[in-house]
Amino acid sequence: MKKIEAIIKPFKxxxxxxxxxxxxxKGMTVSEVKGFGRQRGHKEVxxxxxxxxDFVPKIKVEIVVDEEMVEEAVATxxxxxxxxxxxxxxxxxYAIDEVIRIRTGEKGKDAV
Amino acid sequence: xxRSLKEHIQHFKDQRKAIRNSQELPSLGRExxxxxxxxxxxxxVSVFYQAERKWQKSHxxxxxxxxxxxxxGYGRNELALHSDIDLMILCARRSDPVAEFxxxxxxxxxxxAGLEIGHSVRTITDCLDIAEKNFYTQTSFLDARCLAxxxxxFKKFKKDFAEKSIEGQRKKFLxxxxxxNQKRYQRYxxxxxxxEPNIKEGKGSLRDHHSMLWTAKALFNLSTLEEMVNxxxxxxxxxxxxxxxxxxxxQIRNQLHILSDRKNDQLYFEYQEDMTxxxxxxxxxGFLEVEGLMRDFYLHASNIEYISSLFFDRILHTxxxxxxxxxxxxxxxxxxxxxSIYRGEIRIDRPExxxxxxxxxxxIFEYAARYGTEIHPRTGQFIRDNLYLVxxxxxxxxxxxxxxxxxMKLGSSAFKQLEVMLQTGLLALYIPEFENIRCQVQHDAYHxxxxxxxxxxxxxxxxxxxxxxxxxxxxxxxxxxxxxxxLLHDIGxxxxxxxxxxxxxLIPMIAGRMGLKEDVIRDMVFLVRHHxxxxxxxxxxxxxxxxxxxxxxxxxxxxxxxxxxxxLTIADARATGPxxxxxxxxxxxxxxxxxxxxxxxxxxxxxxxxxxxIQKALAQVKDGLTLDLKNPALLRHVENMPGDYLxxxxxxxxxxxxxxxxxxxxxxxxxxxxxxxxxxxxxxxxRDKPGLFAQISGVxxxxxxxxxxxxxxxxxxxIAVDIFQVRELIEESVNDLKWKKVAExxxxxxSGRLSFDHRLAEKTTPLPLQTKKHGRSSKxxxxxxxxxxxxxxxxYTNDRPGLLYSLAKTLFDMGLDxxxxxxxxxxxxxxxxxxxxxxxxQKIYHAEQCEEIKKALLFRLEGPKNTIxxxxxxxx
Numbered sequence: 001m002k003k004i005e006a007i008i009k010p011f012k013x014x015x016x017x018x019x020x021x022x023x024x025x026k027g028m029t030v031s032e033v034k035g036f037g038r039q040r041g042h043k044e045v046x047x048x049x050x051x052x053x054d055f056v057p058k059i060k061v062e063i064v065v066d067e068e069m070v071e072e073a074v075a076t077x078x079x080x081x082x083x084x085x086x087x088x089x090x091x092x093x094y095a096i097d098e099v100i101r102i103r104t105g106e107k108g109k110d111a112v
Numbered sequence: 113x114x115r116s117l118k119e120h121i122q123h124f125k126d127q128r129k130a131i132r133n134s135q136e137l138p139s140l141g142r143e144x145x146x147x148x149x150x151x152x153x154x155x156x157v158s159v160f161y162q163a164e165r166k167w168q169k170s171h172x173x174x175x176x177x178x179x180x181x182x183x184x185g186y187g188r189n190e191l192a193l194h195s196d197i198d199l200m201i202l203c204a205r206r207s208d209p210v211a212e213f214x215x216x217x218x219x220x221x222x223x224x225a226g227l228e229i230g231h232s233v234r235t236i237t238d239c240l241d242i243a244e245k246n247f248y249t250q251t252s253f254l255d256a257r258c259l260a261x262x263x264x265x266f267k268k269f270k271k272d273f274a275e276k277s278i279e280g281q282r283k284k285f286l287x288x289x290x291x292x293n294q295k296r297y298q299r300y301x302x303x304x305x306x307x308e309p310n311i312k313e314g315k316g317s318l319r320d321h322h323s324m325l326w327t328a329k330a331l332f333n334l335s336t337l338e339e340m341v342n343x344x345x346x347x348x349x350x351x352x353x354x355x356x357x358x359x360x361x362x363q364i365r366n367q368l369h370i371l372s373d374r375k376n377d378q379l380y381f382e383y384q385e386d387m388t389x390x391x392x393x394x395x396x397x398g399f400l401e402v403e404g405l406m407r408d409f410y411l412h413a414s415n416i417e418y419i420s421s422l423f424f425d426r427i428l429h430t431x432x433x434x435x436x437x438x439x440x441x442x443x444x445x446x447x448x449x450x451x452s453i454y455r456g457e458i459r460i461d462r463p464e465x466x467x468x469x470x471x472x473x474x475x476i477f478e479y480a481a482r483y484g485t486e487i488h489p490r491t492g493q494f495i496r497d498n499l500y501l502v503x504x505x506x507x508x509x510x511x512x513x514x515x516x517x518x519x520m521k522l523g524s525s526a527f528k529q530l531e532v533m534l535q536t537g538l539l540a541l542y543i544p545e546f547e548n549i550r551c552q553v554q555h556d557a558y559h560x561x562x563x564x565x566x567x568x569x570x571x572x573x574x575x576x577x578x579x580x581x582x583x584x585x586x587x588x589x590x591x592x593x594x595x596x597x598x599l600l601h602d603i604g605x606x607x608x609x610x611x612x613x614x615x616x617x618l619i620p621m622i623a624g625r626m627g628l629k630e631d632v633i634r635d636m637v638f639l640v641r642h643h644x645x646x647x648x649x650x651x652x653x654x655x656x657x658x659x660x661x662x663x664x665x666x667x668x669x670x671x672x673x674x675x676x677x678x679x680l681t682i683a684d685a686r687a688t689g690p691x692x693x694x695x696x697x698x699x700x701x702x703x704x705x706x707x708x709x710x711x712x713x714x715x716x717x718x719x720x721x722x723x724x725x726i727q728k729a730l731a732q733v734k735d736g737l738t739l740d741l742k743n744p745a746l747l748r749h750v751e752n753m754p755g756d757y758l759x760x761x762x763x764x765x766x767x768x769x770x771x772x773x774x775x776x777x778x779x780x781x782x783x784x785x786x787x788x789x790x791x792x793x794x795x796x797x798x799r800d801k802p803g804l805f806a807q808i809s810g811v812x813x814x815x816x817x818x819x820x821x822x823x824x825x826x827x828x829x830x831i832a833v834d835i836f837q838v839r840e841l842i843e844e845s846v847n848d849l850k851w852k853k854v855a856e857x858x859x860x861x862x863s864g865r866l867s868f869d870h871r872l873a874e875k876t877t878p879l880p881l882q883t884k885k886h887g888r889s890s891k892x893x894x895x896x897x898x899x900x901x902x903x904x905x906x907x908y909t910n911d912r913p914g915l916l917y918s919l920a921k922t923l924f925d926m927g928l929d930x931x932x933x934x935x936x937x938x939x940x941x942x943x944x945x946x947x948x949x950x951x952x953x954q955k956i957y958h959a960e961q962c963e964e965i966k967k968a969l970l971f972r973l974e975g976p977k978n979t980i981x982x983x984x985x986x987x988x
Contacts, residue, residue, distance in 0.1 A: 011653050011655075032697070034695075034696060083654065083953075086950075086952030086953060087954075
């Protein structure tokens with residue numbers, strides 16, 4: 001099992017969410033995050049007042065999928081989150097030791 | 113034949129099941145409560161007597177040394193299906209063997225049978241001790257009654273309890289009640305409980321009723337609502353309406369117990385939905401069923417809350433306790449005829465004044481807000497009794513409107529009065545459209561307040577932005593109208609989909625009635641219609657996309673409106689719930705606001721006139737398309753055309769471009785040449801890619817074509833339209849052969865088979881320009897302030913062959929993408945302006961990189977620095 005964590009542009013979340021559920025991914029965790037990568041923050045000067053964007057607003061999507069789904073899920077995220085411009089985000093894939101559904105105590109594949 | 117204990121328990125359980133099964137929603141209220149009480153009393157008394165008979169078999173005497181005392185809800189004669197049945201064994205002395213026997217014979221079997229029975233064994237002294245320590249135990253003793261056993265002992269307990277805990281401590285008791293209510297409101301006022309209210313403990317819950325009962329009992333020894341009415345602590349109308357609301361709450365509570373199959377008083381989402389599927393539930397047309405149910409719930413809850421607040425107000429006045437130290441400082445004075453401040457509160461001296469001057473109904477609230485105080489309860493009652501005075505002429509009276517606007521202007525100090533106006537019903541009578549949103553619920557986890565409450569909170573949040581001195585509140589011209597808009601922004605909810613549109617349609621009527629001017633009404637309509645625009649665009653659209661920002665700017669059209677919309681958006685979001693407003697959203701909203709503002713300030717693309725012109729051009733283009741061009745792919749091009757393109761290029765030319773775009777299906781580019789008076793106009797269409805502009809410029813230079821001007825555009829779907837005005841460097845008649853050569857060169861360069869630098873170097877500079885070698889030195893200016901989306905590079909230099917190519921090539925080498933360019937030639941002086949971004953679509957923010965670009969361009973234009981700067985000095 002793997003956890004896929006994707007940092008994407010905020011306005012892309014609907015497309016990514018829809019595409020993921022279309023390939024059968026049933027659940028995900030979505031959070032509003034701020035940060036910067038190569039894109040960096042930047043300064044805008046507005047009427048003399050500096051408007052500093054230190055951290056850029058992004059969306060973090062987390063899903064846990066079975067090994068054989070990883071490739072498809074990652075490809076789906078890339079396809080739907082890409083604008084081709086800087087700041088499109090990143091995807092991280094982690095190994096997951098165990099998954100347990102709290103209500104039933106089911107473990108592993110069944111709990112995903 | 114006598115029943116065994118087991119049979120008693122079974123019988124009791126069956127009876128409870130029968131109540132559970134036979135009832136439909138409407139009869140699950142008071143009726144079920146009464147029934148439950150009767151069967152429980154009968155059951156427990158039977159069990160008690162049976163135990164007594166068993167006792168008498170082995171002992172002398174009866175069980176009458178103790179009393180069996182229902183306390184709390186059971187004592188108060190209020191039982192829901194799964195309520196705890198709280199019983200106390202009151203005994204004369206500690207370790208009474210009778211008490212032990214009763215516990216063993218009654219309670220243990222009942223517990224084993226799974227009944228929810230609360231149990232305690234106490235002497236009178238125990239009771240008094242614990243009552244002193246715990247306020248809620250005190251209140252549960254107020255509810256105590258004697259079910260069986262020693263009545264004398266119980267009487268003594270009541271007497272001792274009254275003497276020790278109540279008498280002489282009535283004020284303390286009242287303080288405790290008010291404090292507990294406040295704590296409870298605070299706890300259950302949190303987001304989770306607003307969406308999934310607690311029927312027993314929340315605001316407007318059964319507990320509000322209990323607090324009234326306890327207070328009436330402790331302070332005045334009154335036990336029922338009827339006695340409270342007789343003592344003038346409650347009006348007869350309020351009593352009737354309170355009883356109806358309580359009945360509704362009991363229906364819901366019992367039903368909730370059935371659905372959750374346990375004692376659960378919190379109305380979770382899942383149960384809200386289940387409840388609408390229960391027998392006897394009456395759905396209302398036009399509402400989501402669950403929203404209809406919850407609306408009823410909140411209407412009843414706010415009714416209970418309101419009546420209980422009136423009750424406590426009266427008590428405080430009867431006891432002459434002033435809860436507000438601040439208002440006591442207000443000196444008594446007459447505000448106008450019949451209206452005064454008396455002991456810190458606003459008062460109408462006689463009810464007839466209202467009949468003579470109905471406008472006072474609203475003006476009273478204005479006074480209360482202005483002086484930061486409250487309306488005397490008796491005056492409040494006058495107002496409630498005279499609400500029939502709110503008719504059409506009241507609603508369109510200038511005097512009332514003025515009071516309303518004054519209230520609006522007062523901001524947060526008016527908030528409290530607006531709440532009272534809402535509760536009394538005055539607000540929905542004055543603005544009848546408000547009735548639709550009263551207690552209107554949205555069944556989701558996002559909107560935690562009912563719509564009326566949310567509207568008032570939006571008003572409050574807007575006031576807070578003013579108090580925080582949030583930019584740009586200071587620039588708002590007449591804030592009262594913005595405040596009024598905040599109050600009305602969701603007025604279209606509760607009448608179907610698209611509430612912003614529906615609300616905007618209602619505004620002219622409401623604002624017109626209040627006598628507002630046309631231009632104010634237009635702004636209000638706009639704000640209501642678009643109150644979601646900024647949030648939607650900020651969170652769902654690409655803010656790097658200029659077209660999107662320009663479209664917003666075109667909708668908004670002026671900065672005054674943008675400022676109002678921005679502040680309204682913030683207030684609306686903050687008033688929606690903790691999830692609706694985060695620093696994250698604020699960052700996106702600010703970015704959008706500043707970008708739109710910038711575009712509006714430049715005024716090129718978003719003035720009302722240009723917006724109209726763009727729309728007109730678009731319509732002309734669509735109308736002018738011949739049938740063969742009306743296919744979806746080509747229409748998509750039209751939809752994606754940028755505003756500046758539609759403004760500058762004539763519709764018939766645009767249609768020509770669309771025709772050309774068809775050629776791109778199987779060709780790399782499309783070329784079109786047209787003769788003008790003294791020059792030629794060349795149009796090239798191609799899929800946009802970095803360096804395209806440089807390549808085309810190179811071809812022109814190679815073919816001895818001097819560029820006089822150029823307009824380059826990129827359609828939203830990635831097709832570049834580059835238009836060049838050119839003339840021949842060498843006077844000769846241009847013929848078709850020339851354009852054929854240009855087309856061939858374009859084909860070659862776009863396929864990577866043509867390089868310019870060496871070919872251009874091989875060319876001898878044509879004569880006419882050789883003579884104009886010496887002009888002023890060149891200048892390059894890089895500006896990031898002009899546009900939020902592009903870095904603007906301005907080049908001032910002397911004209912020369914191949915100049916445009918050199919500049920474009922240099923920019924390409926620096927990793928820059930040219931989005932648009934304006935070339936203007938004044939005799940031999942040229943000003944070229946390029947709008948550029950890097951290949952990642954970002955502006956060039958780093959000063960170092962800007963400096964490098966400048967140097968690269970200047971080198972191209974002037975050659976190595978020292979050849980210009982170091983001029984040999986030759987003395988005469």
